[in-house]
Amino acid sequence: MQYFPVFMDLRGETVAVIGGGAVAERKIRLLLKAGARVRLVARELNDTVTTWSNDGQVHWAARDYTGGELDGARLVFAASDDDALNRRVHADAEARRIPVNVVDDREHCRFITPAIVDRDPVTVAISSGGQSPVLARRVRSWIERLLPAGLGAVARAAGNLRTKAARLPLEQRRQFWDRMLNRQGVDALTRLPEDEIESRLGHELAAEVALETAHNAGAPRPGRVILVGAGPGRADLLTIRAQQALGQADVILHDRLVPADILEVARRDAEFIDVGKRSGNHHETQAGIHDLMVEHARRGRVVVRLKGGDPFVFGRGGEELEHLRAHDIEYEVVPGVTAATACAAFAGIPLTHRDHSQALTLITGHTQLDGKDPAWAELAGEGRTLAIYMGVKQAPVLRDKLLKAGLAPDLPVALVADGARDTQQVFHGSIRHLPALAARAPSGAPGLFIIGRVARLGETLAWFGGQVRESQRAA
Ligand code: SAH
Numbered sequence: 363m364q365y366f367p368v369f370m371d372l373r374g375e376t377v378a379v380i381g382g383g384a385v386a387e388r389k390i391r392l393l394l395k396a397g398a399r400v401r402l403v404a405r406e407l408n409d410t411v412t413t414w415s416n417d418g419q420v421h422w423a424a425r426d427y428t429g430g431e432l433d434g435a436r437l438v439f440a441a442s443d444d445d446a447l448n449r450r451v452h453a454d455a456e457a458r459r460i461p462v463n464v465v466d467d468r469e470h471c472r473f474i475t476p477a478i479v480d481r482d483p484v485t486v487a488i489s490s491g492g493q494s495p496v497l498a499r500r501v502r503s504w505i506e507r508l509l510p511a512g513l514g515a516v517a518r519a520a521g522n523l524r525t526k527a528a529r530l531p532l533e534q535r536r537q538f539w540d541r542m543l544n545r546q547g548v549d550a551l552t553r554l555p556e557d558e559i560e561s562r563l564g565h566e567l568a569a570e571v572a573l574e575t576a577h578n579a580g581a582p583r584p585g586r587v588i589l590v591g592a593g594p595g596r597a598d599l600l601t602i603r604a605q606q607a608l609g610q611a612d613v614i615l616h617d618r619l620v621p622a623d624i625l626e627v628a629r630r631d632a633e634f635i636d637v638g639k640r641s642g643n644h645h646e647t648q649a650g651i652h653d654l655m656v657e658h659a660r661r662g663r664v665v666v667r668l669k670g671g672d673p674f675v676f677g678r679g680g681e682e683l684e685h686l687r688a689h690d691i692e693y694e695v696v697p698g699v700t701a702a703t704a705c706a707a708f709a710g711i712p713l714t715h716r717d718h719s720q721a722l723t724l725i726t727g728h729t730q731l732d733g734k735d736p737a738w739a740e741l742a743g744e745g746r747t748l749a750i751y752m753g754v755k756q757a758p759v760l761r762d763k764l765l766k767a768g769l770a771p772d773l774p775v776a777l778v779a780d781g782a783r784d785t786q787q788v789f790h791g792s793i794r795h796l797p798a799l800a801a802r803a804p805s806g807a808p809g810l811f812i813i814g815r816v817a818r819l820g821e822t823l824a825w826f827g828g829q830v831r832e833s834q835r836a837a
Pocket of ligand 1: 594595619669670671672673674675676677699700701702705750751752753778779780781782783808809810811
């Protein structure tokens with residue numbers, strides 16, 4: 363790194379500028395914004411600089427440069443159109459060890475000025491180390507688009523509330539700012555009229571301080587639960603919101619389907635509870651999960667309930683929210699990539715296709731266990747795609763039901779096991795092969811059936827190959 367980045371407080375400090383044309387004008391404008399006292403040496407000034415000089419904003423010495431003008435300056439800008447003069451200024455400043463910038467002459471710069479994105483007081487400074495100012499400006503325009511216009515107002519409001527926020531203990535304060543100033547929070551604030559930002563933040567802060575006071579007086583601090591979809595089992599398919607939630611969590615209740623590399627995204631000191639491996643009767647387990655969520659949230663913790671895929675697709679997320687609602691616990695839901703879209707993508711099977719399928723049904727293979735058999739013929743067949751979750755073990759029963767419903771025995775089927783993971787395997791066949799396909803899937807791996815004409819496209823459109831990938835047809 364050739365240049366050391368700093369932000370410098372120049373309020374009330376003298377900065378010498380040599381030159382009074384357009385180049386000097388740009389530097390002076392910024393210096394005035396930063397509250398510097400500008401000492402200007404130039405024979406003549408352009409109109410803008412003349413105005414500044416007339417109303418006393420800059421102090422103009424209307425004479426030839428002698429060198430003495432640099433004395434006492436914190437910084438020096440040489441911005442005249444006379445190269446020889448600029449070099450002299452450079453040499454003089456160096457001799458006095460005052461940082462100097464000869465505009466557009468990198469060889470004669472002790473410091474260089476960055477391209478900036480100005481959301482005062484938030485300032486992003488970008489430098490290409492003098493290698494490519496064009497690139498630096500390009501990067502600036504990318505960042506410009508990224509940062510909302512009201513960001514400065516948010517930062518000012520946060521700054522004004524700092525003393526008040528100091529009433530919260532360190533950890534609560536960190537969590538408060540974390541929550542208010544994450545991407546969602548900032549977006550919400552910047553949508554408000556500027557003069558309401560501070561009062562909104564102040565309102566939230568007051569509520570937080572009141573809670574803290576109540577807590578100190580013995581009242582429990584309410585926690586909350588974030589229901590998070592972990593996707594099919596690849597850390598890089600987590601949403602950014604899911605990563606944020608994992609980063610905030612005090613407690614993580616996770617499913618069996620969630621692999622270790624996803625748990626690694628979480629806060630190191632979070633408490634991890636594997637609720638998938640708890641033994642016992644299904645309903646007891648679900649009730650146990652409900653109790654755990656409530657218990658931890660009531661202790662004031664941020665609880666992440668992490669589920670495979672999407673929490674609202676065969677994830678019992680609805681029941682969990684009903685329970686939280688009944689116990690008056692705050693919650694939030696973060697969607698995840700569900701098995702159907704993940705498996706389809708990683709097996710090269712478009713779930714809809716203009717030529718083959720105009721409708722998609724997600725169904726559980728467990729229906730018949732609950733005695734609620736769907737009208738299979740209406741869900742699968744011509745122009746339709748059916749994705750069956752939790753169907754691998756029921757494959758023989760499923761085949762019989764689908765055939766009995768009148769579906770063609772040679773309707774294409776793909777079974778995606780361990781979908782989207784490096785261990786993914788895809789087996790192609792047709793309805794009549796359902797049990798044979800299921801028998802080939804590694805036992806214990808989650809598997810999804812995709813039924814319909816689109817399934818066959820995976821044989822040509824497949825693109826993903828882990829080492830163990832296998833794409834084969836049942837005989
Ligand atoms: N909420 C989850 C589904 C939970 S039900 C989601 O939205 O994906 C569990 C079933 O999901 C498994 O029986 C299997 O059919 C399917 N499944 C989950 N992850 C899978 C994966 N990586 N590959 C294939 N199927 C998967």
